[in-house]
Amino acid sequence: MRNKWLFLILLTCGVAGLTAQQDLFIVLDVSSGSGLTYSQEGGNERRVFAGTTVKAPGRLRLLQGVSAVIVFEDTRTTLKGPAMYDLEQLGADIRSQNSSTFLSRFWSFISNAIKDTDTPQQVEQSHRRYLTNARAGVSGFGSSSYGIEAPGYLTGLLTHPEVTFRWDSVTHPYGYRFELRQEGATDPIITATLSGQQLTTDLRQLRFEGKTPAYWQVSALQADSSWLKTARIPVYFDQEALQIFDAQLEADDDFQSLSEAIQPIYRLYELEEAGLLQAAYHTYAAQLQSDAPSAVDRQLFISFLLRMNALEEAQTLMK
Amino acid sequence: MLNRIIQPHSIIITVLIFLFIWFLNLIRLNMHYIDPFNNGLKNYEITDIVYAYLSDSSRQQPLRTQDLLLVDIGRPDRGRIALLIDRLREAGAAAIGVDVLFESSTVSPADSFLQAVIRRTPNLVLACEVDQVNAKGTRFEQWKGVDTAFANYSTLGYVNFPANQTRVIRHFSPQEQVGQDTLPAFTTALLQIYAPEKAAKLLERNKPVERIHYTGPQYAFPRQEQDRLLDSMSLEEVRSVVHGKIVLLGYLPAPYEGDLLKDRHYTPLNQSYTNRAIPDMYGLAIHANVLNMALEEQFIRELPNWLNVILLAIFGYLNVLLIHWVYDDFNEVFHGITRALQLVEFILLFFLIALLFHYFRIKLDFGVGILALLLAYDLIMIYESLIRRRLPWLDRIPEAIPLRPTPAAIEEEE
Incomplete structure (x- = not known):
């Protein structure tokens, strides 16, 4: 008798376990990096991302404007914020949705194929049916990943030790936080809180550990406690790279065959091609600071800045 | 009868x-x-x-959503890709597939860093292309599309499909003879790292080309963005989404964003099945479908x-x-x-x-x-x-084959 009870208890536990295991929700996609959170009863709220699996019982919370696609028992569902979803209730709702059968889908296809011949008259007569099928327009980048843009010439190989890190201004920041850090390091090489949109430093004075790449990033605290950021921008400092580049260029027959007036322009082109963007920036700037800068030099510099996504600097120069 | x-x-x-x-x-x-x-x-x-x-569009057949993660790298910047691979390795991704061709290399720090990262990531597969089929059409002479500065330190897998830009991708070839060696497809190479037994089963079928069983549209698999993984998420958070999974890096922009023609191909899922106008699936999602098929062993019979x-x-x-x-x-x-x-x-x-x-x-x-x-x-x-x-002689052929009459029929006739 006791064995029977034991068996029944074990069976119930097994079934309960299996049932609990099925209540898994897999997040397929989230429109925003921090707009979806998950919490369990009495637990802390934590951010969840595409690829995360969450369990019921629990709650999913979506902020305003955020949408997420989840999979529950092989059924895809789109959730839209602002909203709070109780996962047990959500699971029950999804289960209760009637899924169409193969036969009904087959019949729908066959009957539509017979009826829906898409003649111009049909479009004219029942145009509302067709209005949602096509659209002429593109989606704007409403939720850009990064609220702060940085110029492209401050990416990659830096050859000039005196660097002015710049970034675009944002509306109503509570100051900017600048950070230069080597990949994997616990402490940053530089960290600074600033009110302006630039920071000048001499890379020779900084201590880099080995040849591990570094990156810089700027964050700005907003009134609603959210952070706007730049991407993590990789940089490498190598002062000798420019000398090596120039030596190779001097040895290049193509370069030698050019006239003296064309050689500086060709060098600028080659600098960009080689990824020496900061060196190209300084060369353009030096040309403008010469005694008689030409309108062409100015135009070339503006074009370069536009290519480098340095819109504010380009705008200043255009004025 | x-x-x-x-x-x-x-x-x-x-x-x-x-x-x-x-x-x-x-x-x-x-x-x-x-x-x-x-x-x-x-x-x-x-x-x-x-x-x-x-197929029921809201339901998906069993998908390996818990085994696969697709990452959109947007504009493929080598420095950022290197950072991402390093982060995925740290976070415990089981296999990493980079569906990006690193065709040439320079002495730039970004390339040196990428090379260093590739060297310390043994579970990485780089994309390449097979090239120059021999006259008999039995093997390829070489592979291309990835510089030896990277290829020497990584497993390679070709990303070619037996189709062309205007044809539907229905098949994939699990492995090919390239020179004297056998080169696995991108997905086969990933399987060999992630689930060797599944890769063995796939190759044991010994089919020169395997029909792809498409189980999900391009956004049916979990999709992440490079910038989010690198900049917004902590290592613990990255670990929670990539640990123990196959992570595919490539071009997979969000719906209605990005280039609709870049690395997009025709598949049988295209609803415009007769006059296919716009390609319907990004290459990365096709790889994910192939992996899903092999992992689920859902081959087409x-x-x-x-x-x-x-x-x-x-x-x-x-x-x-x-x-x-x-x-x-x-x-x-x-x-x-x-x-x-x-x-x-x-x-x-x-x-x-x-x-x-x-x-x-x-x-x-x-x-x-x-x-x-x-x-x-x-x-x-x-x-x-x-x-x-x-041809009147055809009339001499009886309408039905006369079979030996049954005893009952003989009796009735008598």
Whole structure:
């Protein structure tokens, strides 16, 4: 008798376990990096991302404007914020949705194929049916990943030790936080809180550990406690790279065959091609600071800045 | 009963039908330039409708959503990709596939860093291309698309598919002979790292090309963005989404964003199945579908040729028998009945093919069967009203095979 009870208890536990295991929700996609959170009863709220699996019982919370696609028992569902979803209730709702059968889908296809011949008259007569099928327009980048843009010439190989890190201004920041850090390091090489949109430093004075790449990033605290950021921008400092580049260029027959007036322009082109963007920036700037800068030099510099996504600097120069 | 089924004239008509189809096939000329409709249809299979219309769009067949993660890298910046690979390795990704061709290398720090990261990531697969097929079409002479500065330190997998930019990608080749070596496909190489037993099963099938069973549209797999993984998420958070998974890096922008023609291809899921206008799936999602198929072992089953021929012969003969019977017994309404019969049978056949493919992944190649069904009516008319009248000796052939009478029949006759 006791064995029977034991068996029944074990069976119930097994079934309960299996049932609990099925209540898994897999997040397929989230429109925003921090707009979806998950919490369990009495637990802390934590951010969840595409690829995360969450369990019921629990709650999913979506902020305003955020949408997420989840999979529950092989059924895809789109959730839209602002909203709070109780996962047990959500699971029950999804289960209760009637899924169409193969036969009904087959019949729908066959009957539509017979009826829906898409003649111009049909479009004219029942145009509302067709209005949602096509659209002429593109989606704007409403939720850009990064609220702060940085110029492209401050990416990659830096050859000039005196660097002015710049970034675009944002509306109503509570100051900017600048950070230069080597990949994997616990402490940053530089960290600074600033009110302006630039920071000048001499890379020779900084201590880099080995040849591990570094990156810089700027964050700005907003009134609603959210952070706007730049991407993590990789940089490498190598002062000798420019000398090596120039030596190779001097040895290049193509370069030698050019006239003296064309050689500086060709060098600028080659600098960009080689990824020496900061060196190209300084060369353009030096040309403008010469005694008689030409309108062409100015135009070339503006074009370069536009290519480098340095819109504010380009705008200043255009004025 | 048997003498009703075995009828010599119906057998002759069936043979004539298949001879006619064979003859049509023999003299087929390349006249597609004046036949755009047929050209469009050549790129179509009945089972495409199953993918495009008969699958439940809100439900997905068992997908390895817990094993796969697709990461959109946006603009492929080598420095950022290196950072990302390093982060994924730290976070415990089981296998990392980079669907980006690193064609040349420079002495730039970004490339040096990428090389260093590749060297310390043993579970990484880099994309390459196979190139220069030999004259016999049996092997390739070389691979290309990835510089040796990276290729020397990583597993390679080719990302070629047996199709072209305007054709539907239906197959993938699990491995190819390149020079003296065997090179795995991108997905096979990833499987060999992630689930060697599944890769072995795939290769044991010993098929030069495997039909891809598409189980999900391009956004059916979990999708992340490079910037989010690198900049917004802590290492712990990254670990929570990538640990123990196959992570594919490539171009997979969010819906309605990005370039609709860049690395997009035609698949059977395209709802515009006859005049495919816009490619419907990013390459990364095609790789994910192949991986899903191999992990779930959901391969498409194709009938052996001999069985297909037998089924076609039986199907063709039964139709001739039926239509012939209508011709003999209901001659006045023969036309109407036969056409209705053909229509109903066509729908039933389509239903059967779709059903078998949807539930059991059995692919019936019944194009010839449908043609035989359509030709049966005309061939019976030609045979009865033209051939038999011109060749009187055909009348000496009995309508039915005389079988040995049963004792009861003999008794009755007496």
